Amino acid sequence: MIKVENLHKSFGDHEVLKGIDCEIQSSEVVCVIGPSGSGKSTFLRCLNMLESITSGQVTVDGFNLKNKKTNINMVRTEVGMVFQQFNLFPHKTVIENIMLAPMKVRKISKNEAKERGLKLLKKVGLSDKANKYPSSLSGGQQQRVAIARALAMEPKLMLFDEPTSALDPELVGEVLEVMRQLAIEGMTMVVVTHEMGFAREVADRVLFMDEGIIMEEGRPDVIFSNPTSGRTKEFLDKVL
Amino acid sequence: MEGRFNWAGVIDFLPELGTGLYYTLLISIIGLIIGFVLGAIFGLGRISKNKIFYGISSIYIEVIRGTPVLVQAIWIFFALPLITGYNMASVTAGIIVIAVNSGAYIAEIVRGAVQSIAKGQVEAGRSLGLTHNQTMRYIVWPQAFKRMIPPLGNQFIISIKDTSLLSVILVPELMFQGRLIASNYFNAVEIYTTVAVFYLIITLTLSYILRMIEKRLDVQ
Ligand SMILES: Nc1ncnc2c1ncn2[C@@H]1O[C@H](COP(=O)(O)OP(=O)(O)OP(=O)(O)O)[C@@H](O)[C@H]1O
Ligand SMILES: [Mg+2]
Numbered sequence: 431m432i433k434v435e436n437l438h439k440s441f442g443d444h445e446v447l448k449g450i451d452c453e454i455q456s457s458e459v460v461c462v463i464g465p466s467g468s469g470k471s472t473f474l475r476c477l478n479m480l481e482s483i484t485s486g487q488v489t490v491d492g493f494n495l496k497n498k499k500t501n502i503n504m505v506r507t508e509v510g511m512v513f514q515q516f517n518l519f520p521h522k523t524v525i526e527n528i529m530l531a532p533m534k535v536r537k538i539s540k541n542e543a544k545e546r547g548l549k550l551l552k553k554v555g556l557s558d559k560a561n562k563y564p565s566s567l568s569g570g571q572q573q574r575v576a577i578a579r580a581l582a583m584e585p586k587l588m589l590f591d592e593p594t595s596a597l598d599p600e601l602v603g604e605v606l607e608v609m610r611q612l613a614i615e616g617m618t619m620v621v622v623t624h625e626m627g628f629a630r631e632v633a634d635r636v637l638f639m640d641e642g643i644i645m646e647e648g649r650p651d652v653i654f655s656n657p658t659s660g661r662t663k664e665f666l667d668k669v670l
Numbered sequence: 671m672e673g674r675f676n677w678a679g680v681i682d683f684l685p686e687l688g689t690g691l692y693y694t695l696l697i698s699i700i701g702l703i704i705g706f707v708l709g710a711i712f713g714l715g716r717i718s719k720n721k722i723f724y725g726i727s728s729i730y731i732e733v734i735r736g737t738p739v740l741v742q743a744i745w746i747f748f749a750l751p752l753i754t755g756y757n758m759a760s761v762t763a764g765i766i767v768i769a770v771n772s773g774a775y776i777a778e779i780v781r782g783a784v785q786s787i788a789k790g791q792v793e794a795g796r797s798l799g800l801t802h803n804q805t806m807r808y809i810v811w812p813q814a815f816k817r818m819i820p821p822l823g824n825q826f827i828i829s830i831k832d833t834s835l836l837s838v839i840l841v842p843e844l845m846f847q848g849r850l851i852a853s854n855y856f857n858a859v860e861i862y863t864t865v866a867v868f869y870l871i872i873t874l875t876l877s878y879i880l881r882m883i884e885k886r887l888d889v890q
Pocket of ligand 1: 441444468
């Protein structure tokens with residue numbers, strides 16, 4: 431599904447990603463952990479071209495992102511993204527938030543979009559909020575709407591950038607539950623997170639990033655109980 | 671005090687003042703509609719990555735904001751015809767002055783409002799596969815427009831008041847008519863007070879309408 435080879439990314443002279451190699455299979459759930467500033471968000475954002483790639487190769491769902499002929503909007507229809515700050519459209523109701531892209535990008539009818547939206551709202555447990563504006567929802571509810579909005583495009587892959595970091599602790603669980611459900615249904619997911627419990631339980635693989643490279647990767651039980659790198663150990667001691 | 675001013679006599683001049691009011695409103699409305707279009711175009715120019723579009727927009731905005739309306743009016747009415755060889759009707763010149771002048775200020779309002787929309791909104795739109803134009807149209811513009819309303823209202827009021835300067839290029843607007851009457855009938859106090867009240871009524875009405883619109887939009 432994703433193949434990344436020797437990915438470098440610089441902002442000006444500041445090199446943030448210093449050669450990332452990784453492959454992610456269909457239906458795999460990969461959690462990315464690491465200290466602040468290590469380039470986790472930048473890596474994720476390169477996967478749907480919210481950041482341009484400085485050098486290296488990135489292939490997502492068969493599209494070569496480095497190729498100028500690749501239609502980036504086509505790629506993005508297959509890649510859903512969920513942001514730390516939810517980024518719901520405040521001038522649109524919950525259901526309108528969800529219906530917009532399927533109608534404008536996938537060109538499905540309004541009725542079909544609405545039906546799909548209501549089904550997704552039911553799935554994330556927010557059927558009663560369809561006609562509310564985002565500002566009247568709690569953070570956890572907003573994030574679940576954001577997930578539903580991304581799913582409405584029927585993507586093959588979902589990217590999550592610290593989806594629970596902006597939430598009050600008591601609201602984290604409801605969002606993680608939705609994500610856990612998605613993982614069980616076989617969605618391919620790349621999740622940048624500080625929720626080690628979630629990573630340990632749901633991830634097929636954990637990537638530990640540090641200073642712009644993938645320092646260590648492996649099955650969660652191995653990484654968490656028996657890390658090989660000193661940096662990983664140090665990081666885990668701090669967060670666990 | 672009683673007999674010094676003839677306030678009742680103002681009624682006799684209402685037809686002339688009415689003509690003035692008509693031109694004031696005509697020039698304000700047409701001028702501001704064109705000004706809004708110019709503002710939208712050049713406001714987007716100021717955030718455009720196209721260097722030429724950005725450059726032209728910047729020059730336009732800086733030149734207009736850096737010179738007085740009175741100079742712009744006189745230049746367009748008296749100087750421009752000498753360059754182009756075309757004489758303009760004063761009303762046409764007046765509309766151009768208000769349009770070009772308000773356009774520069776509205777461009778800055780548009781730029782500010784569009785830039786105030788969080789980057790995350792654009793990223794959310796683009797990550798859903800919407801094109802740049804779709805993201806602007808469905809996500810950025812509606813939110814930016816809402817934020818533009820208070821400063822736009824402010825600019826509309828300023829421009830309406832600026833139309834009074836067009837009396838120097840012989841536009842028969844409210845101030846021009848007032849001056850004409852006052853200099854013929856020596857009733858400056860009554861006439862200029864009436865003129866001031868007319869302007870006040872226009873601007874207060876506009877303020878009221880804008881407040882209503884803001885309240886409407888705030889319901890969401
Ligand atoms: N648009 C940008 N322009 C310049 N520098 C940037 C930009 N985005 C990120 N950076 C820099 O890149 C580095 C990595 O940032 P990134 O957001 O990828 O880290 P992160 O691992 O996600 O950290 P966090 O856990 O704090 O979210 C940081 O030093 C950051 O300052
Ligand atoms: Mg980050």
